[in-house]
Amino acid sequence: MTTFPARYAGPTLGEVGEHRAIEEIISAAPSSRNGDDAAVLSHASPNSRAVATTDMLIEGRHFKVEWSTPEEVGCKAIVQNFADVEAMGARPLAALLAISAPPHTPVSYIRGVAAGIADRAGEYSAELVGGDLTSGAELVLSVTAIGSLGGSLPELTLDRARPGQRIVAHGRLGWSAAGLALLDRFGRENVPAEFTELVEAHCAPRLNPGRGVIARATGATAMTDNSDGLVADLGIMARRSGVGIDLHSSAVEPDELLLRAGQLLDADPWEWVLAGGEDHTLLAATAGDPPSGFRSIARVTRGEGVTVDGLEPAYGHGWVSF
Template identity: 45%
Template sequence: MSRDTSTTPDDAGQSSTVGSVGEFGLIARVTAGRTYPDTVLLGPGDDAAVVAAADGRVVVTTDMLVEGRHFRRDWSSPRDIGRKAIAQNGADIAAMGARCTAFVVALSCPADLTVADAEDLNAGLWDEASRAGAAVVGGDVTAGDHLVVSVTALGDLAGASPIRRDGARPGDVLAVSGPTGASAAGYALLAASVQGHPDLRAAHRVPRPDYDAGPAAAAAGATAMCDVSDGLLADAAHLAAASGVLLAVESARLPIPSLLRQAATELGVDVLDWALAGGEDHALLATFPDDDALPPGWTAVGRVGEVGDVGAGTVTVDGTEWTGARGWTSF
C-alpha cells in the first residue's frame, strides 16, 4: 500500500541551474510526483516529516558523500552519486537487523549545478530508496563550493532485538553476506583508466547492498553484525574489539568471483588486498552460533576465537596477523 503525497513544481523549475531555480523551486521539483509507502505518515512540504514507528523504537544512522573524497563527477553520474549515498546508509540499517523506513537528504551544491543534474541525482536517491523499501521524506538544500550529499536513514526492527557488534562469542562462525573487493577493484580500474570490466567499475560507482540479508541474519540468530564499509579486516577489527574476541579469517573461504581475480591479474594486484582491505562494498559481516544457522546467501569465512595472548580486536588471516593494507580511514 502507498499514498501519493506529492507536490507540484513551480514555473521557475524550467530554469537551467540550481542557482536560478532557488532552494524552494528545486525542492518543489524533486518532490513532485512521488509516491510514499505507508510508513510515511507525512511527507515533504511541512517543517518536518512524520514516519511511523510501529515497533516503538527507531534505528537511525547518518553518513555523507563529499565530492573529491568519496566520488568524482568525471567517474560517476549524478544518478550514481544519489544511489551510492542511499546505499551506504541503508546498509547500516540492515546491519542492525532492521529494515529501512525513510531517508532524509541534505544537499550542498554549487549554484551552477544544472537542474538536470540535480534531478538526476534525486532520481538516484529515489531509485535506491525504493530498492531498500523506503522513501526520501525530506531534507535541506544549500549552496556550497562542492557537491556534498548527507543522508540520515531511519529503520524499523519489527519487534526484534538490534544485532550489535558486541555479541560475538568464541566458537561462533564468522560469515559475510556477499563478495568483497569489487568496489576497490573498480576504483583501481578507473584510476588506471583501464577499459573493460564494466561490472567492477559499476560496483565502485554504485554499491548494491542486500537489504534483506540483515533481517534474515537476525532471524537466524546472528550474535553480532556490522556493515563492511571500510574493508573486511577493518570492520572485522571493530566487531572483534566490541566483542572482546579474536576473529580468524580463512582466505580460501572468501567468496572471490572470477572477474575479480581476472582484474587483479591484469593490474598485477594480489586479489586478497581487494577482498580483505577494499571498502565500500557494503556487504554485511556477522557471527552465528554454527554453520547450520547461516541464511541463504551467507558464506562462512572463519571463526571466532578466544583472545588468549593477543589483544581484543585482533583479526588473523590464515592463522597470522595480516601485514598488508587493512582498509579505509577518513583521516
C-alpha cells in the first residue's frame, strides 16, 4: 500500500469524494476546455494531422512518493508523453490525465500532480483538458498526449533512417539512470548536493520544447526518444530501417558529473549512458548538419544493429516492462 509522507497531511480522496477532488485538479491545472463531457480542440493549421500517444506511471515502479514530489511526478508524466509527440516531429497541444488512487491519498498530493502537469505542459503552450479519477489499490497515472503535425512533410517514423545519414541528439544521456542509482543508494534526503541535477533529471526530466518540429523542418527523416536506453531505442530504429547505427564514443562518453557519480557508487557510468533510458533525449536521423539544439553522436551505416566505434557495445540492455 502506498504510504504518503506526513507533509501531505490533510483531507483524503475518500473523505472529500470524486467531484471535489476533480475540482482541485481543474483548479491546479485550469483550462477553458476542461470540465465538460469531452474537450473540443481546434486544428493548429488547415493542413495538419492529429498525433496521439499514451503512457502510464505506477507508484513503486516508475516513481516513489518518498523520492519525488507530486509536482515532479506530474512533470515526468508530461515529458515522457510529449517527448513521444515531439519524436514524430509534431507539436504537443493537450493532455488528458486518468488517475487511479487509494482512498487514503491526500487531496493535496493529487493537486500537486496536476500543478506539475500544468507547469510542464505550459512550457509547450499546451493544457490539461480532461481525464478521469477512480479508486484503486495502487496510485497509477495515465497521461494521453495529443499533438499536431503541420505541413506536408512526412512524420518522423522509425523506419526512415538511411545509410550515409548521421544520428543527432537533443538532451542529456545517462543522467536519469545515474539519478535513480543515487536515489537507490541514499534516498532523496541524503544524496550529496553536488548530484542534485542528476536526481532532478530522474524525478522531473525536461526537454526544450519544439526541437522535434525543428528537426523535421530541417530534413530529419526518422526520430525516437531515449526512453528505454540509448542502444535499445536506436536498435529499434536500426532494425525497422534495415540499417546499422555506429555511435561515436567521443560524442556520448560520460561527462564529469557522471564520472564522479560512478566513482561514488562504484558503478560504470557507461552503463547509464548506453542502457539507462528515461532521459527522453530526442534522437533523429538526418543527412544535413545537426539542427539547432542537436549534436551529432553517430552515423547510419549499411550494417546491422548498434555499435560503438564499430564494436559491440559494452551494454546493450534497456528497460523492459516484462
